[in-house]
Amino acid sequence: MPKNPQPELVPVDRAILRLLAENARMPNNAIAEEVGIAPSTCLARIRALRERGVIRGYHADVDPAALGLGIQAMISVRLHAHTKERISSFTAEIPLLPGVLTAFHLAGADDYLLHVAVPDTDALRDFVLDHLTAHPAVAHTETSLIFGHMRGHMTA
Amino acid sequence: MPKNPQPELVPVDRAILRLLAENARMPNNAIAEEVGIAPSTCLARIRALRERGVIRGYHADVDPAALGLGIQAMISVRLHAHTKERISSFTAEIPLLPGVLTAFHLAGADDYLLHVAVPDTDALRDFVLDHLTAHPAVAHTETSLIFGHMRGHMTA
DNA sequence: AATGAAACGCCACAAAC
DNA sequence: GTTTGTGGCGTTTCATT
DSSP states (O other): OOOOOOOOOOHHHHHHHHHHHHOTTOOHHHHHHHHTSOHHHHHHHHHHHHHHTSEEEEEEEEOGGGGTOOEEEEEEEEESOOOHHHHHHHHHHGGGSTTEEEEEEEESSOSEEEEEEESSHHHHHHHIIIIIITSTTEEEEEEEEEEEEEEOOOOO | OOOOOOOOOOHHHHHHHHHHHHOTTOOHHHHHHHHTSOHHHHHHHHHHHHHHTSEEEEEEEEOGGGGTOOEEEEEEEEESOOOHHHHHHHHHHGGGSTTEEEEEEEESSOSEEEEEEESSHHHHHHHIIIIIITSTTEEEEEEEEEEEEEEOOOOO
16 A cells, blocks of 8 residues: 555566456465566565555456446546536545546546446446436536457556 | 357356456355355356457456566557558557556547556657657547546446 | 475366265 | 365575575
8 A cells, every 4th residue: 555655667577567467366376387487586576566565455357248237338527617626526426436447537528437247238228317317516527338348468 | 259149148057247346356166155156167157258359368367567667658649541452451460568557448539548558758758759649540649647437336 | 585394285187875 | 065184395484695
């Protein structure tokens, strides 16, 4: 959780991060061998990365369709007023809504972009009408179905 | 990788998935105790979920800012022609571009939505000009800076 | 700061209930 | 599906360089 200043990010750390980003369950031994350092050193580096906040967590990637959420969509949301209170209250509520995978707070014509997964198009309509259109702070929404998505390699 | 038909997703599986989605490195023993089944059973269920494709992978969540990528943006991309060949070639190229975290293929006015992370605004401009505007299939782009984002709880 | 060895804990496989 | 037990591996700490 702590986000210390950056004592520089050395190449071996980047290599470790690349491996863990691809497979968070890769054994420490295997990582150490792959990047060319001792297992204990590798473990210490990973722990340091975790505590510095470089690694924010480890998450299983669950297929929404397997959970019965076969439809995914991107919903642009524009708010009425842009007072800080309204923004922050909306920001706090949004990730709690059922089906919201990720919520982006944007600088631009639209204020938010919601990535949602729902069982079917009826549920999508209900989501927009019940939680967005009905919300007093919401001025406008625009929904686009998602055909598919791809992860990049984080090859920065 | 195999995506078998679904032999039904029982509540205990959903509980396991919820825990692993939050912390992919949670020990099997702890998961088993939390959901109320034996460790060996839990392990077998997790393995089955993995092989059925319900769990697609385990990924470390790395802070892009720590990698020197302090700027994130969403870029809407509209293509000229919508032939299948063009779409698929663009789809194949996009996730390879440096800085692309995720690429969404949309149904709507815009064809793609790119979530990118770059070191600074200069790099963002270069990304758009070099890889998108210069691409023959690209008709229009629109870039919005990202102030922040939140993960939902996957509480489907 | 990185290494190597040694204790600990967890995991995986195999039975039997 | 659960429980127990055993072997093997990964992890963790410590002493050392």
